Amino acid sequence: xxxxxNLKLSxxxxxxxxxxxxxxxxxxxxxxxxxxxxxxxxGTEKATLDFLWFSDGNEGEVMKGIIKDYEQANxxxxxxxxxxxxxxxxxxxKTMISGGKPPALSRITDTGSFANQAVDLTPYVDSxxxxxxxxxxxxxxxxxxxxxxxxxxxxxxANGLIYNKTLFDKAxxxxxxxxxxxxxxxxxxxxxxxxxxKGGARYGMVWDVTPHRWSTLLYQNGGSILTEDxxxxxxxxxxxxxxxxxxKQLHKDGIMPDSVxxxxxxxNNLFRSGTVAAHWAGNWMISNYKDxxxxxxxxTYMPKGTQRSSVPGGKFLMAxxxxxxxxxxxxxxxxxxxxxxxxxxNQESLFMSPRKDSAVLDYSFGKEMYQxxxxxxxxxxxxxxxxxxxxxxxxxxxTDLKNNIIDVLSDKxxxxxxxxKTAKLINDAIANQ
Amino acid sequence: MSGGQSLNRKKQTGQTRKLAIAPYLFxxxxxxxxxxxxxxxxxxxxxxxxHVYDGLNPMKFNGLGNYIKIxxxxxxxxxxxxxxxxxxxxxxLIYAVALGIAMMLARExxxxxxxxxxxxxxxxxxxxxxxxTWKWIxxxxxxxxxxxxxxxxxxxxxxxxxPFWANAAVIIATVWSRAGFFxxxxxxxxxxxxxxxxxxxxxxxxxxxxxxxxxTLPLLKPTSLLVFMLALIDAFKAFPLMFALTGGGPGxxxxxIVQYIYEIGFTKQxxxxxxxxxxxxxxxxxxxxxxxFRMSKGGAV
Numbered sequence: 001x002x003x004x005x006n007l008k009l010s011x012x013x014x015x016x017x018x019x020x021x022x023x024x025x026x027x028x029x030x031x032x033x034x035x036x037x038x039x040x041x042x043g044t045e046k047a048t049l050d051f052l053w054f055s056d057g058n059e060g061e062v063m064k065g066i067i068k069d070y071e072q073a074n075x076x077x078x079x080x081x082x083x084x085x086x087x088x089x090x091x092x093x094k095t096m097i098s099g100g101k102p103p104a105l106s107r108i109t110d111t112g113s114f115a116n117q118a119v120d121l122t123p124y125v126d127s128x129x130x131x132x133x134x135x136x137x138x139x140x141x142x143x144x145x146x147x148x149x150x151x152x153x154x155x156x157x158a159n160g161l162i163y164n165k166t167l168f169d170k171a172x173x174x175x176x177x178x179x180x181x182x183x184x185x186x187x188x189x190x191x192x193x194x195x196x197x198k199g200g201a202r203y204g205m206v207w208d209v210t211p212h213r214w215s216t217l218l219y220q221n222g223g224s225i226l227t228e229d230x231x232x233x234x235x236x237x238x239x240x241x242x243x244x245x246x247x248k249q250l251h252k253d254g255i256m257p258d259s260v261x262x263x264x265x266x267x268n269n270l271f272r273s274g275t276v277a278a279h280w281a282g283n284w285m286i287s288n289y290k291d292x293x294x295x296x297x298x299x300t301y302m303p304k305g306t307q308r309s310s311v312p313g314g315k316f317l318m319a320x321x322x323x324x325x326x327x328x329x330x331x332x333x334x335x336x337x338x339x340x341x342x343x344x345x346n347q348e349s350l351f352m353s354p355r356k357d358s359a360v361l362d363y364s365f366g367k368e369m370y371q372x373x374x375x376x377x378x379x380x381x382x383x384x385x386x387x388x389x390x391x392x393x394x395x396x397x398x399t400d401l402k403n404n405i406i407d408v409l410s411d412k413x414x415x416x417x418x419x420x421k422t423a424k425l426i427n428d429a430i431a432n433q
Numbered sequence: 434m435s436g437g438q439s440l441n442r443k444k445q446t447g448q449t450r451k452l453a454i455a456p457y458l459f460x461x462x463x464x465x466x467x468x469x470x471x472x473x474x475x476x477x478x479x480x481x482x483x484h485v486y487d488g489l490n491p492m493k494f495n496g497l498g499n500y501i502k503i504x505x506x507x508x509x510x511x512x513x514x515x516x517x518x519x520x521x522x523x524x525x526l527i528y529a530v531a532l533g534i535a536m537m538l539a540r541e542x543x544x545x546x547x548x549x550x551x552x553x554x555x556x557x558x559x560x561x562x563x564x565x566t567w568k569w570i571x572x573x574x575x576x577x578x579x580x581x582x583x584x585x586x587x588x589x590x591x592x593x594x595x596p597f598w599a600n601a602a603v604i605i606a607t608v609w610s611r612a613g614f615f616x617x618x619x620x621x622x623x624x625x626x627x628x629x630x631x632x633x634x635x636x637x638x639x640x641x642x643x644x645x646x647x648x649t650l651p652l653l654k655p656t657s658l659l660v661f662m663l664a665l666i667d668a669f670k671a672f673p674l675m676f677a678l679t680g681g682g683p684g685x686x687x688x689x690i691v692q693y694i695y696e697i698g699f700t701k702q703x704x705x706x707x708x709x710x711x712x713x714x715x716x717x718x719x720x721x722x723x724x725x726f727r728m729s730k731g732g733a734v
Binding site: 097202257258265269270399410 | 490572592594682683696
């Protein structure tokens with residue numbers, strides 16, 4: 001008798017558990033955002049916009065403040081900020097879109113991959129030409145795809161050179177102070193060697209492990225990943241091989257540590273440890289390094305090869321089809337890219353504005369550093385944006401390019417072999433488009 | 434009287450029917466989870482594997498195209514080979530270490546529970562954390578190990594930058610994180626061996642090594658087989674630990690098959706191709722499982 005009740009009891013427990021699980025799953029299925037639905041709250045119909053977001057620094061907090069202002073001014077709109085890590089953004093976005101519940105809008109770097117799912121903003125702006133005219137020209141290929149206005153720029157980034165002032169001073173090495181006296185590459189490596197010898201730096205420089213940062217040297221040598229018309233690979237040109245040789249030499253000479261490109265060591269941590277003379281990163285590192293107190297650091301001009309060049313990058317806003325709130329999302333994007341709001345956002349986040357009329361903002365920190373970065377952008381090879389805006393090709397070969405560079409560093413391939421191999425992959429990717 | 438009997442019988446059949454349904458009801462929750470989160474996605478994966486699909490734009494049917502591409506893909510087979518070598522080293526090591534620890538801790542020693550807990554502990558930590566922990570030990574510039582070497586005046590070693598050391602680091606971390614799990618299985622196996630065998634052996638004057646070879650090992654055979662296969666399947670599915678420890682580097686030295694598939698799917702956005710590779714991996718691992726099933730006669734341990 002007792003056993004029977006026990007059995008009954010455990011069975012009913014099991015059933016209850018199952019029920020709970022099923023309802024939980026069922027709810028999870030229906031609760032994914034109120035996209036396209038309207039809450040009838042306070043008598044007015046409210047549109048709820050899901051806004052997918054990632055943060056590198058404090059820009060998420062700044063955005064929350066801007067959203068609050070916008071909601072106060074537009075009582076019929078509620079904005080639901082969904083924050084994810086930068087690495088997860090693409091996967092999350094894909095899942096939402098292919099699950100039929102796209103967010104109304106998203107912060108995005110990879111505009112090319114999502115161009116087909118984006119709302120064309122053209123009908124929502126007064127004139128596309130005028131709208132595009134507000135922003136730095138080199139960004140255009142990122143957000144105008146197949147003559148459609150698929151996104152709008154929110155901030156612009158530049159690669160540049162952050163250096164450890166304390167170590168340079170100790171070694172008595174001067175850095176360039178104006179665009180007129182930038183180092184040549186030979187002068188620059190000599191300077192680093194001196195800082196290593198006299199200033200006690202363990203390494204001359206560290207460099208983020210990404211083809212994007214590596215390509216800075218490629219453009220400075222007058223090369224590019226793709227030809228200007230984007231129809232063929234150009235990476236195995238003489239300039240590409242020379243870039244690879246130089247990069248290898250830097251490792252061979254001990255100026256760059258093997259541990260970053262070969263061992264996955266974090267270059268930020270190395271620079272923060274105060275033992276590295278320079279870090280090639282981007283302007284987004286300024287707010288990251290703000291809290292360094294052990295030594296002084298600054299930003300200086302990158303050396304020139306056959307020319308000066310940085311690599312532009314940008315963060316954009318994209319609205320998505322079938323969210324049910326396309327119009328509201330487009331209106332909100334227009335608001336965020338307007339001079340006043342965009343300047344507030346970039347100034348408080350310590351970012352660079354993509355707007356021509358806000359080139360220099362009144363930053364609370366590192367104003368002179370931003371002048372260097374914006375000068376780097378002004379002197380950038382047009383081939384850089386031309387390459388990196390073709391995200392559909394770049395995303396297919398980025399990992400391979402990185403691995404092929406590493407193959408050269410670990411003596412598994414010559415520069416010529418590695419670049420030829422990459423070129424073949426690039427041409428395959430172009431053919432399969 | 435007879436009426437009472439038939440009533441009894443009815444009651445009984447009712448009960449047996451209830452008992453017949455009961456086990457299925459117990460299995461139901463797990464079956465639901467397994468179905469929703471494993472079976473359905475697997476079938477979807479199989480479906481994707483015959484298409485060109487980037488996870489976003491409409492799928493294009495590609496027939497066996499993906500599979501043909503994989504068969505001709507040198508990189509894929511190199512990665513499978515690399516995974517095989519890793520498994521060939523790591524599986525015997527785990528086996529030996531786990532069995533060794535189990536032999537020591539199956540005996541009646543003081544603080545046995547504490548030691549068992551210590552060895553079992555690492556298996557409860559997620560692989561990502563294990564990877565990061567060992568990264569702090571092996572790291573080139575920040576690693577504790579290199580710091581100690583520098584203190585005693587030895588040149589630091591590029592543990593994560595030289596291909597040999599990076600592989601060694603991955604293998605050490607793998608053994609450390611898995612040995613405890615298999616130790617538990619071995620302890621159970623060892624305790625199941627009747628003690629009179631050992632007593633008889635001791636009376637015959639057999640030494641420790643002989644006892645181990647002629648009694649322990651043969652009687653542990655089913656357990657050994659299970660451990661071997663589980664460790665082998667584990668090794669073929671290895672990914673998060675390397676991802677956190679070496680990122681698959683230097684170069685591709687520690688990029689094993691799952692990471693390779695992950696990169697094809699999520700970095701290169703070729704989900705169809707990646708799904709086809711997963712199906713191939715499934716077939717390989719399925720083969721191991723079938724082999725184990727046959728060798729252990731349907732799991733009759």
